[in-house]
Amino acid sequence: MxxxxxxxxxxxxxxxxxxxxxxxxxxxxxxxxxxxxxxxxxxxxxxxxxxxxxxxxxxxxxxxxxxxxxxxxxxxxTTHETFFFRAPNQFQHLTRHALPMLAHRPLRIWSAAASTGEEAYSLAMTLAETLGAAGWELLGSDISGRAVWHAARGLYPLSRLEEMPKEYLKKYCRKGLGEYAGQLLVNRSLRARTQFFRHNLLDSAAKIGSFDVIFLRNVLIYFDPPRRRQILRNMLARLRPGGYLYIGHSESASDELVELESVGHSAWRSKQTNDMQRMAP
Ligand SMILES: C[S@@+](CC[C@H](N)C(=O)[O-])C[C@H]1O[C@@H](n2cnc3c(N)ncnc32)[C@H](O)[C@@H]1O
Structure with missing residues (x-):
């Protein structure tokens, strides 16, 4: 009892x-x-x-x-709520609209508040399906060291899979046996292609370079407006010209993102010139 x-x-x-x-x-x-x-x-x-x-x-x-x-x-x-293929329309948008517009290789993609990694591995599966095994690099980060540790491990309860396409499950995951029964492990090849690290979104991310696609979903809601602006400025400084930023559907960031073009599904595209300095502080 x-x-x-x-x-x-x-x-x-x-x-x-x-x-x-x-x-x-x-x-x-x-x-x-x-x-x-x-x-x-x-x-x-x-x-x-x-x-x-x-x-x-x-x-x-x-x-x-x-x-x-x-x-x-x-x-x-911190709240780590997440699941595979959360807001599937954003993954479809990435496949159908963003990836065809991004011609150079390797593409660099960042899951910037990755929590325990489901979002990053959903991106890895989408990229592997669309672009094949090569031509892309994927990073995932979170402020929580424990979440990052879980993400790098790539082991998840089967209950978190509702949105995952069945064919991806077969192709990119293995069902756990014995002590891992009821869990799935993301394939080694995808785990090896996805690098996780601790990062505070309020800090500059200059050291990790620039990106073609940034997923910054369901995290801005936790911050007050000045910090939201600071995080968005940090992200936009890392977004390549013509690159895409995805935020959560419940997050409104239109004031901060006026310099970008709204392309639907809570996705924003950076203009082709890299003139982000014009953003208000
Ligand atoms: C609700 S989860 C979102 C996970 C995923 N992006 C999604 O949409 O499913 C929010 C994550 O933001 C992280 N977070 C909160 N504050 C942060 C900060 N200052 N820097 C980086 N990550 C932060 C939390 O640790 C948590 O894992």
């Missing part, structure tokens, strides 16, 4: 400290109505660290040597 573990108390003061630390790490501001969510998502960390209460946890997080614990806090408090 499952036993309910009583919730720990989170004082207003500790909530404000946690909120500030979280915002400093990843730029997301937690509203006061998220207090219970903070308790439920962090309680396990306190147990694992053998702490009596949130005051102790706040004191721990403030220590310079506890960078790893701050990472755990970010992992726990």
């Amino acid at each position: 499952a036993v309910d573990v009583p919730s720990l108390k989170l004082s207003e003061q500790s909530f404000y400290i946690l909120r500030e630390l979280f915002e400093r790490e990843c730029g997301i501001h937690l509203h006061t109505d998220k207090k219970m969510l903070v308790v439920s998502r962090l309680q396990r960390r306190l147990e694992l660290r053998h702490l009596q209460g949130f005051e102790d946890y706040c004191a721990l997080l403030k220590q310079p040597a506890e960078a790893e614990e701050r990472q755990w806090m970010v992992d726990a408090l």
